[in-house]
């Protein structure tokens with residue numbers, strides 16, 4: 290409960306924006322959208338990459354401290370584990386920066402704090418590695434390396450708490466359509482005459498919004514809320530069988546909902562369509578309904 294009060298307070302600290310916004314602009318300049326950014330966000334993986342990469346430094350550093358405690362002296366194994374964690378921290382940080390660059394407001398502030406704590410932890414582990422290396426040569430200061438590693442672990446745990454807050458409380462990296470199943474039965478959403486020849490039409494179906502697009506004689510339907518950060522795809526552009534998100538440029542195949550270009554990692558829900566008496570009807574495609582519907586068979 291107290292920690293929740295702390296995160297509420299942190300989210301409201303707009304002073305952090307003085308650092309966060311220039312940094313965000315810098316990251317956008319260094320890391321514009323494209324294949325490299327998609328590789329870092331995890332578009333190719335179908336899942337954010339950052340949580341996968343951070344397992345290596347966390348595991349290496351934790352193992353090093355366990356060895357310190359178990360053996361009771363500085364060992365080569367512990368030093369090497371800390372070195373592995375330091376090396377693995379770079380791609381982890383880059384993937385985190387790529388995700389963070391598409392956040393704003395309170396998420397951006399928590400992200401800045403998360404990254405700052407991780408930087409402190411990284412410095413402590415770097416000092417631990419250096420101290421152990423010197424101890425290996427001179428035989429002095431071995432226990433200092435262990436203490437520095439424990440301090441690094443304490444700071445990294447705080448950073449990890451904020452990383453969890455970003456995902457589980459603020460929804461960064463979560464498929465924004467995860468709990469949206471859409472209509473299971475045929476549902477009328479618009480008149481065929483309302484659908485423009487170019488671009489799309491946003492309609493309401495049940496509790497969600499859908500994007501309808503005319504492609505030749507076909508009518509295609511996707512969830513209108515971008516799976517990445519929730520932008521309305523109807524404000525984006527339609528071309529070459531894809532819709533491009535207006536916020537961060539993810540492209541989705543109109544027919545399959547698949548991600549054609551990131552930073553999104555998860556595709557859009559797709560719907561079957563038919564026209565009855567001049568009215569467009571939609572229903573959720575069978576396979577995706579079964580995968581996400583908690584009331585489905587299984």
Ligand code: FES
Pocket residue numbers: 391515516517518519520534535536537538539551552553
């Ligand atoms: S909201 Fe980020 S790409 Fe759509």
